[in-house]
Amino acid sequence: MAESQKPIGVAVLGLGNVGSEVVRILEADAKDLAARVGAPLELRGIGVRRVADDRGVPVELLTDDIDALVARDDVDIVVELMGPVKPASKAILAALENGKSVVTANKALLAQSAGKLAETAEKAGVDLYFEAAVAGAIPVIRPLTQSLAGDTVLRVAGIVNGTTNYILSAMNDTGADYDSALADASALGYAEADPTADVEGHDAAAKAAILASIAFHTRVTADDVYCEGITKVTAEDFESAKALGCTIKLLSICERVNGADGNQSVSARVYPALVPLDHPLAAVGGAFNAVVVEAAAAGRLMFYGQGAGGAPTASAVLGDLVMAARNRVHGGRGPRESKYAKLPIAPIGVIPTRYYVSLYVSDKPGVLSSVAAEFAKREVSIAEVRQEGVVNEGGERVGARIAVLTHRATDAALSETITALESHDAVSSVASVLRMEGAGE
């Protein structure tokens, strides 16, 4: 191997968990990485907000002048791990315009501006890699972009946010309610001080946008993703889930939708869903991630591993870095963005799904019939129904609870049904409404 080759200059932006691990491995495994690339990787500088001598790296590598760092002539590849979208966007665009290849893990930025970034990379003839943006160490971007490049992806469904999966796993295993599971997750460092991006599903939605863009060769941004978080999931929902042989997971789902008119569109959506216990995603617990891909020829594939954390994410970053560096040494570029299909985005209303609905009703004759009629009116077919009495603390029967599992119906028809039930005379409250993943009709 040509270790006498001109070294490849690397700049790392950001020195958090992931950045520190990338810098550590660049140093510790320098010889191996050089052999794999065909030239040594040399760290030219690390962009940080605060230059100080307590950062665990030689202080002379640090700089807070990101603009100067990404413009340096001896930098070939910029690794962006800063986090906030605006400075990351500025730095990446500057790097690409300066002819540097870029490796980034910035899912929020990609979900918003992948088009602009890809265009800039294309114009400059450089690589833009982002395996680490979705599901940490788990190879997902590369399999979708390359391994399945000759297949037709039908559906991608994944657990791609570790924080919410940790919270939901805890609720499932301990019966805890949402607030106390979140508090535990925060105390253990699994949830950030401000957990909004995770618990409201925004992080999962950004990843859904990235996955859908690649899987369907179509530009999908975070704004195109229908998104419900996990803040309204209750301990009672988990009891219902158990009764149905299910657990509840926050899923990012990307789907090729075949319209009645023969035209295809793309659905990207995030919501907490009932997942049958025999489904491969049901067993993915704690902070782990998993992605199930269904393709016309390949059938169902599953990818599983650690979706977050410094070292696992650094593994994905370094894989991209080695690939970008190999391209510098040997010539050539990684796969370009492929957005030729330009499929329209399907609104959530047209998506067929199964719903689980739990209602508290007054305990009078004819209630079940009139509740069932609300479903029937909107052509929502009921698959299973259970009615049980509700008693107060004195043991006196005060009402009933009706739990309905529907067959597949459009989200719009189901939403209308729920709206009607909420204002129905005999219904005192709609206790839970959950979609169900991958279970029959």
Added chain:
Amino acid sequence: MAESQKPIGVAVLGLGNVGSEVVRILEADAKDLAARVGAPLELRGIGVRRVADDRGVPVELLTDDIDALVARDDVDIVVELMGPVKPASKAILAALENGKSVVTANKALLAQSAGKLAETAEKAGVDLYFEAAVAGAIPVIRPLTQSLAGDTVLRVAGIVNGTTNYILSAMNDTGADYDSALADASALGYAEADPTADVEGHDAAAKAAILASIAFHTRVTADDVYCEGITKVTAEDFESAKALGCTIKLLSICERVNGADGNQSVSARVYPALVPLDHPLAAVGGAFNAVVVEAAAAGRLMFYGQGAGGAPTASAVLGDLVMAARNRVHGGRGPRESKYAKLPIAPIGVIPTRYYVSLYVSDKPGVLSSVAAEFAKREVSIAEVRQEGVVNEGGERVGARIAVLTHRATDAALSETITALESHDAVSSVASVLRMEGAGE
């Protein structure tokens, strides 16, 4: 996308399950594939042993003159799906020497001659892709070659042979013995008329050689792989497995071995192993494949899906074909072979593993002690032992059965222990000897 680009000429060698499916998809998805490649893929010819008009493709595409087909000026990429090693080798080498990129699924050939093929590809400056050679549709080669290019792979353990997994799953689920499970598998088309390559582990060993080569940047051939098949696995072994909370799977294991002297080596081995039911590979049933990869930074990753069959294997072939074609259109090449590490092959004897041993012994005082002494003499520490009486048909006690689970010890020490036990006075027979996967010390 530049669909006005000069088309990329493709030759397919072999028209079995996989070849037929590749040809079908090339035709059915031509527009999509052209958009992804940036130029149309045009099928120039199909190499077959028998040219006839009942092959389901236009007869004018067929030729039995493979030499001429792979030398055609208008062929850019050759897809080799013939099967037998010798003609495949000849055709691939000729194709590479003629400057064609090659996509192949030929694991036996790769496990034998990957070095020669890679060298020839390198000299010609063309691509050699073989994602379909291991685990069918499941992306494994590309993740190992690219996604983990910046990480240190520690271990790869996989179920990569569908036939044996089908047989072992059936034995586990039904209690059937090996012969009847094999007969069923043959009747259902899961085993070939001559199942030797599968049941003796040769197919799994070829795949282990390919995986180890890539994971450890070292040339590993099929001859370097220690290989035991499944023909000696008994219904009684499965009973023992169940008692231990395990099942039995044929595993292909590739491992980075840290020697006592500080030097590293590579172990590649195939054998039926006890797999604890909570291990992710235990649940991989029927004809499915799964590969677990452990890397220093990424931690444990798992890849799961259909490991064989026409359509799944075609998916992997077409992914490679699109990548090779993109490189033709845009310039550049896929990752070169990386064999810089040149680690030595570790003999099976130095590999530490846990053993399960079941013995029939005479029912005399002191037998357990003298059996245990054979283990102790070779520094094999016993973790668990169970002794139970054996009665004949008349209900009379005629001997005892001793089942031992050891702690980790070297394979050599364990083999010596077994040899000693086989000639031990009090031991009437050694009924089973099984290694155990990934369970503690």
